[in-house]
Amino acid sequence: MLRLENVTKVYDGGVVAVKDVSLDINKGEFVFLVGPSGSGKSTLIRLMMRDDLPTNGDIWIAGKHASDLSPWKVPQLRRSIGTVFQDFKLLPNKTVYENVAFAMEVTGKPRSAINSQVPQVLKLVGLSAMADRPPRSLSGGEQQRVSIARAFVNRPLILLADEPTGNLDPATSVGIMRILDHINRTGTTVVMATHDHAIVDAMRRRVVQLDRGRVMRDESRGVYGSSSVVEEPEEPVDLAVTDDDGTTNPASAETVLDTDENPAEGTPDDKVTSEPTELAATGDAG
Amino acid sequence: MTGLSYTLREAFTNISRNGLVVLGAVLAVFVSLTLTFGTLVLGEVVRINTLQWAEDVRVSAYIRDDVSPSGIASMQAEMESWSEVDEVFFMSRTEALAEARVLLANRPAALRVIEDDPSIVPPSLRIKPVDPEDYQTIVTRAEAMPGLLKVESAAEAIDGMISLRDGLQIMTLFLAVALGIAAVALIANTIHMAIYSRREEIEIMNLVGASNWFVRTPFLLEGAFEGFVGAGLAVLVVVGGIRIASNQLTDLPDFVNIAIQSDYIVRNGALVLIFGVVAGLVGSGLSLTVHKYLRT
Numbered sequence: 001m002l003r004l005e006n007v008t009k010v011y012d013g014g015v016v017a018v019k020d021v022s023l024d025i026n027k028g029e030f031v032f033l034v035g036p037s038g039s040g041k042s043t044l045i046r047l048m049m050r051d052d053l054p055t056n057g058d059i060w061i062a063g064k065h066a067s068d069l070s071p072w073k074v075p076q077l078r079r080s081i082g083t084v085f086q087d088f089k090l091l092p093n094k095t096v097y098e099n100v101a102f103a104m105e106v107t108g109k110p111r112s113a114i115n116s117q118v119p120q121v122l123k124l125v126g127l128s129a130m131a132d133r134p135p136r137s138l139s140g141g142e143q144q145r146v147s148i149a150r151a152f153v154n155r156p157l158i159l160l161a162d163e164p165t166g167n168l169d170p171a172t173s174v175g176i177m178r179i180l181d182h183i184n185r186t187g188t189t190v191v192m193a194t195h196d197h198a199i200v201d202a203m204r205r206r207v208v209q210l211d212r213g214r215v216m217r218d219e220s221r222g223v224y225g226s227s228s229v230v231e232e233p234e235e236p237v238d239l240a241v242t243d244d245d246g247t248t249n250p251a252s253a254e255t256v257l258d259t260d261e262n263p264a265e266g267t268p269d270d271k272v273t274s275e276p277t278e279l280a281a282t283g284d285a286g
Numbered sequence: 287m288t289g290l291s292y293t294l295r296e297a298f299t300n301i302s303r304n305g306l307v308v309l310g311a312v313l314a315v316f317v318s319l320t321l322t323f324g325t326l327v328l329g330e331v332v333r334i335n336t337l338q339w340a341e342d343v344r345v346s347a348y349i350r351d352d353v354s355p356s357g358i359a360s361m362q363a364e365m366e367s368w369s370e371v372d373e374v375f376f377m378s379r380t381e382a383l384a385e386a387r388v389l390l391a392n393r394p395a396a397l398r399v400i401e402d403d404p405s406i407v408p409p410s411l412r413i414k415p416v417d418p419e420d421y422q423t424i425v426t427r428a429e430a431m432p433g434l435l436k437v438e439s440a441a442e443a444i445d446g447m448i449s450l451r452d453g454l455q456i457m458t459l460f461l462a463v464a465l466g467i468a469a470v471a472l473i474a475n476t477i478h479m480a481i482y483s484r485r486e487e488i489e490i491m492n493l494v495g496a497s498n499w500f501v502r503t504p505f506l507l508e509g510a511f512e513g514f515v516g517a518g519l520a521v522l523v524v525v526g527g528i529r530i531a532s533n534q535l536t537d538l539p540d541f542v543n544i545a546i547q548s549d550y551i552v553r554n555g556a557l558v559l560i561f562g563v564v565a566g567l568v569g570s571g572l573s574l575t576v577h578k579y580l581r582t
Contacts, residue, residue, distance in 0.1 A: 049493075071498075072498060074495075075492075075495040075496060075497045075498060075500075076495065076497075077495070078492070078493065078494060078495030079494070079495035080495075081495075083493050089486070089489065089490060089493070091486055091487060091490065102487075102490065102494075103490070103494040105292055106292070106490075106491045106494060106496035106500060106501075107494060107495055107496055107497075107500075108497075108500070150490075150494070151494075154494065154495075
């Protein structure tokens with residue numbers, strides 16, 4: 001789904017942001033890009049969405065070679081990529097519903113599809129009740145869920161998230177991760193750049209650790225720090241399929257999306273406040 | 287057709303959102319094109335009048351008394367063979383006297399001199415040039431012929447007319463180019479501001495994969511619309527101006543004609559409108575090309 005071969009990115013002025021990175025991310029994978037600020041996480045995300053081209057090396061995004069793709073075909077590629085950012089990037093003069101519908105409107109989707117898809121995705125992120133509110137009246141976590149709904153409403157093959165929980169408190173972050181996990185379970189490849197230890201350690205997904213533009217570690221079911229430093233939790237916490245009462249719900253992604261008893265529905269922020277105890281065990285998020 | 291309705295809605299939403307800036311651009315186009323169109327029309331008035339006067343441009347070759355009628359006929363035949371010459375006709379002394387009586391009706395003293403001695407009004411060949419500007423060539427060639435007293439033309443009057451006409455044409459061209467550039471620049475600036483004020487939406491459109499045309503068309507439409515409205519106002523003002531002028535200026539001298547063919551107005555009015563739309567498209571196109579929020 002995403003394939004990087006010996007990718008190097010040097011910015012104007014000679015700053016080497018990414019150096020000789022090779023990665024192969026398969027369909028349906030959930031990958032964390034971790035590392036300190038300046039390690040090249042955001043640059044990799046931008047390369048993966050073809051917002052920028054590598055100085056050297058090759059990138060294939062959903063089967064398309066990024067450097068060979070003509071600029072006029074970039075929009076078509078972008079429709080198969082959803083993007084989520086730390087700063088939400090919501091339009092303040094549109095309601096929650098309109099912000100999500102915008103992604104379908106501007107890609108020429110028929111009105112009937114918009115009318116059926118937008119409520120469904122708002123339900124998935126648990127914001128059905130807030131459809132008509134302006135983004136500024138929402139909490140940070142709610143705003144980020146709107147931006148995830150917008151990224152997902154066109155059912156992309158790949159979802160790229162650059163520090164999606166960077167502005168959110170740990171409890172709210174859990175709600176966000178729950179939704180990203182749902183989306184991943186529909187078959188969407190998710191790549192998330194983060195430096196949130198707690199989340200990475202709790203999810204136990206593939207971890208690609210970057211340091212000064214190089215891949216230092218690429219580990220499936222990994223944790224944030226090297227395994228010797230961070231104490232591993234006994235059981236990997238699966239945020240998405242853990243219900244309020246703690247019982248594990250092995251429902252498939254499709255049933256999760258279609259069922260009325262969506263775990264993210266309702267008041268997720270209230271719900272997740274009961275869960276950080278699980279995260280606290282894995283270490284400090286800061 | 288959500289695409290089309292979206293495009294139109296966005297174009298007009300933006301016009302209403304940035305009302306003052308849009309008004310500024312429309313006024314700039316309006317003033318530019320009013321001046322340009324006005325100068326064009328003025329040039330046309332001068333052209334029509336110089337055409338009329340040029341109709342009357344003649345070179346007069348006065349004939350010596352000792353030339354026989356057959357000699358005059360052969361001179362006339364020779365002149366008619368010149369390529370610069372349209373036609374030549376002979377004016378006898380009697381006809382010349384009749385003309386002088388008309389021309390000098392207000393100057394009895396001068397007329398009396400002629401009446402006293404009709405021999406000072408010689409017979410002449412009146413030569414009509416094909417192109418009024420060629421009169422000097424005809425004068426030179428005629429002066430080389432024997433049997434002529436003097437060759438004359440309304441040289442200064444013709445030169446004055448021609449230089450006025452050429453001057454107006456150059457001025458029109460210069461104004462049209464300078465003001466056209468100004469109109470394009472002002473529309474480009476308006477669209478630049480429109481893009482800036484919508485940079486967040488454009489960023490998201492680029493993120494979610496809106497096609498390049500989808501992002502750009504509302505701005506092109508907006509520019510074209512502003513150019514069209516400005517040009518439309520200019521046409522209305524100039525046409526109105528012509529109407530008022532032809533109604534008010536009834537006591538002009540007979541030889542000045544301000545009646546302009548309506549097909550000239552229609553043809554050039556349409557050109558001005560097209561120019562307005564093109565200026566709008568070029569202006570917004572320029573903005574779209576250079577704007578950093580639109581780079582992919």
